Amino acid sequence: KQEVTQIPAALSVPEGENLVLNCSFTDSAIYNLQWFRQDPGKGLTSLLLIQSSQREQTSGRLNASLDKSSGRSTLYIAASQPGDSATYLCAVKDNYGQNFVFGPGTRLSVLP
């Protein structure tokens, strides 16, 4: 059964710092991996989708990498801003079923 973990659970940084969020999964037979952000009490916003054949995806200040063999993905946020404050979730879709398995999330606070 696929399990997804994320570290750190929470992170507080001053504005302008570059930061890395980590996602690990136990079964490397994945179809894709997706990063989301969630603002308090809100739904999820898709940030980046990485297919199993890809190594990384970029969107603006965000870069996500994928290393299937080691069961890891990282989300890099450059030049962080207070508006980046949110919970970041990764989700993995494996090759066996239709469903995504979500990690517990990393709560990010960017201080002005």
Place this chain on the structure above:
Amino acid sequence: SAVISQKPSRDICQRGTSLTIQCQVDSQVTMMFWYRQQPGQSLTLIATANQGSEATYESGFVIDKFPISRPNLTFSTLTVSNMSPEDSSIYLCSVEKGYNEQFFGPGTRLTVL
């Protein structure tokens, strides 16, 4: 991408009652998914809803408690039946588009007293 709306956005309900949550998508999709997010927790999949067939429920979720309808390719409802305070959560619907990218609605925040 997909634009998804949910109704209601939030509700406060009494124990023992039922609430039906609606999910509307701006384009036709094969599968729709219903998730629960309990306070301070990540998302847990409740069921997958295909148009024209019964929903497929995950372990720990049953049709009597969470009946789902999927009358067409752009709409689904989830009912939370015989509610208890433990059902207080955010309920989210989602769809897959394009290269199996998942998109979520804004969620329904349910409080059961």
